[in-house]
Amino acid sequence: MSALSNRSLRTWLHGLPAVDQVGAEARAAALGTRSIKTTSKAWAIDTAISMIDLTTLEGSDTPGKVRNLCAKAMLPDRADPSTPRVAAICVYNDMVTVAREALGDSGINVAAVTTAFPSGRASLPVKLLDTQDAVTAGADEIDMVIDRGAFLSGDYRTVFDQIAAVKEVCRSNPDRADAHLKVILETGELATYDNVRRASWLAMLAGADFIKTSTGKISPAATLPVILVMLEAVRDWRGLTGAMVGVKPAGGIRTTKDAVKHLVTVNETAGPDWLTPQWFRFGASSLLTDLLLQRQKLRTGAYSGSDYVTED
Amino acid sequence: MARVDVRKTYKLYIGGKFPRSESGRSYAVVSQGRSQSFLANAAQGSRKDVRDAVVAARGAFAGWSGATAYNRGQVLYRVAEVLEGRREQFVADVIASEGVTRPRAERLVDAAIDRWVWYAGWPDKLAQVLGNLNPVAGPYFNLSAPEPTGVVGILAPQRSSLLGLISVIAPAIVSGNTVVVLTSEDRPLPAVTLSEVLATSDVPGGVVNIVTGRTAELAPWLASxxxxNAIDLTGAANAADVDWAALEASAAGTVKRVLRPAGDGPDAVEPDFAPAPSLRRMRAFLETKTVWHPKGT
Incomplete structure (x- = not known):
């Protein structure tokens, strides 16, 4: 670690092959045109539901709202208990206790956003304490934001060190398994696909278990070409090290069609090994509603409506 | 030099926009009467277009039903103004679509515009006519007031392509409902022109959504x-391969309000739209809300 300097990181990251912007966008658009029907669609819908990190990250979150969300996570469609459960609940760290209590031993994880989410503008000790709070309260997964200011000014070492330090904190609860670390790149602020690729590699080098596109507070959030670039990064990382890293698009994915496009892209880019909740997640809230409506349509043969699903 | 024909390929009207059919299909519309000449290509809507139209109608419902009755009246009157400006086009559409003479077509268009004006006067009067202060044996004001049912699916009349169309759309939206209209299968052109009128007037997008195509293909998706929240089966009469009783049975699955076509069973007929309308069509898509309010103290 001590040999790792900003300069060596910079040399290495800037040595990564540049992203062909036109090619990446064309490839993503082409993958988005695949037609997924009938049994494949049913599989895709169920898989997508099981991959959701059901998210509420509002200043107005109340314990009641979080408990509601947990109830929805455990039983997404009251009319059909065969509906799969979502993967996790994603909340601010002060709501972790509430969510943990509401979810009990359902097997649904609690993810907490930390490190001065969403801006990430705080000193390292504050970020670590923020994370420590969530880990102590029983969070299974930590969604941290990188310091985009440091990244954009070329201070890769700072970004690296912060991720590594947060990773250490994730391992600090002796009573529980290590919390999974998801690193939010906030690709909407990174400006170029080259930066997305560099940030992905930087996060993986520093020990990320997951790389996540966005906070959901910035537009554009998760776009398909960005996901494509990130999936290429985790694929190449596996080729290099043998280890798998997960990917989580978040923000802006609202319809079943969007979700299916993402699943197609995962399958065609990283491979089918990533098509499980362990390695691919959707950060979303309204997406679940649309998936349930589509699921009801497949089950009953008639189009469903918002009166037949719970509103958040 | 002979001018090259400007051939038209129309699109759907959903959510205030003119999208192509998701299916990419279209069908040729021919004139009625002896010549059967080509008029235009109309979009052949699919079930997914119907779905999108319902989503648009649902999205527009809160705003339209929440607008003041006075405002809805103004907006509808503005539509009549634009209709009047397009009078000549409607006359041509009706001649081609219904195979009638020009004087007859002019009378039909005038009647249609007059009818729209008539309905435009109703939004702020419905509550007075259909609402009530009910006498009750207790110290309460007991008030009943009509409220819109919600999203109304409309099978537009197959034959009366403009007067009939307006006579089914206007009464549904007067009270604040939003509608998804399946046009006459063989005579959709006046409906297409009406969508252009609606798009250039003040009616919010999504309040009226117009889908052209095969009635027998689309109606079951709307009914189920x-x-x-409600379905008007007027256009099931004279529609090819449409069994309105089956549609009503399907609508019962979600307890929709159903306005049956005129006539009995399989002999459903299209009503004559010429006589002055009653409150019937407006009343068909209303719910009555009754409120008990304590008196005194």
Missing amino acids: HHDV
Whole structure:
């Protein structure tokens, strides 16, 4: 670690092959045109539901709202208990206790956003304490934001060190398994696909278990070409090290069609090994509603409506 | 030099926009009467277009039903103004679509515009006519007031392509409902022109959604749709391969309000739209809300 300097990181990251912007966008658009029907669609819908990190990250979150969300996570469609459960609940760290209590031993994880989410503008000790709070309260997964200011000014070492330090904190609860670390790149602020690729590699080098596109507070959030670039990064990382890293698009994915496009892209880019909740997640809230409506349509043969699903 | 024909390929009207059919299909519309000449290509809507239209109608419902009755009246009157400006086009559409003479077509168009004006006067009067202060044996004001049903699916009349069309759309939206209209299968052109009128007037997008295509293909999806609150089966009469009783049975699955076609069973007939209308069509898509309010103290 001590040999790792900003300069060596910079040399290495800037040595990564540049992203062909036109090619990446064309490839993503082409993958988005695949037609997924009938049994494949049913599989895709169920898989997508099981991959959701059901998210509420509002200043107005109340314990009641979080408990509601947990109830929805455990039983997404009251009319059909065969509906799969979502993967996790994603909340601010002060709501972790509430969510943990509401979810009990359902097997649904609690993810907490930390490190001065969403801006990430705080000193390292504050970020670590923020994370420590969530880990102590029983969070299974930590969604941290990188310091985009440091990244954009070329201070890769700072970004690296912060991720590594947060990773250490994730391992600090002796009573529980290590919390999974998801690193939010906030690709909407990174400006170029080259930066997305560099940030992905930087996060993986520093020990990320997951790389996540966005906070959901910035537009554009998760776009398909960005996901494509990130999936290429985790694929190449596996080729290099043998280890798998997960990917989580978040923000802006609202319809079943969007979700299916993402699943197609995962399958065609990283491979089918990533098509499980362990390695691919959707950060979303309204997406679940649309998936349930589509699921009801497949089950009953008639189009469903918002009166037949719970509103958040 | 002979001018090259400007051939038209129309699109759907959903959510205030003119999208192509998701299916990419279209069908040729021919004139009625002896010549059967080509008029235009109309979009052949699919079930997914119907779905999108219902989503648009649902999205527009809160705003339209929440607008003041006075405002809805103004907006509808503005539509009549634009209709009047397009009078000549409607006359041509009706001649081609219904195979009638020009004087007859002019009378039909005038009647249609007059009818729209008539309905435009109703939004702020419905509550007075259909609402009530009910006498009750207790110290309460007991008030009943009509409220819109919600999203209304409309099978537009197959034959009366403009007067009939307006006579089914206007009464549904007067009270604040939003509608998804399946046009006459063989005579959709006046409906297409009406969508251009609506798009250039002040009616918010999504309040009226117009889908052209095969009635028998699309109507079952509208009838079974869980997010449609009422269905007007007027256009089931004279429609090819449409069994309105089956549609009503399907609509019962979600307890929709159903306005049956005129006539009995399989002999459903299209009503004569010429006589002055009653409150019937407006009343068909209303719910009555009754409120008990304590008196005194």
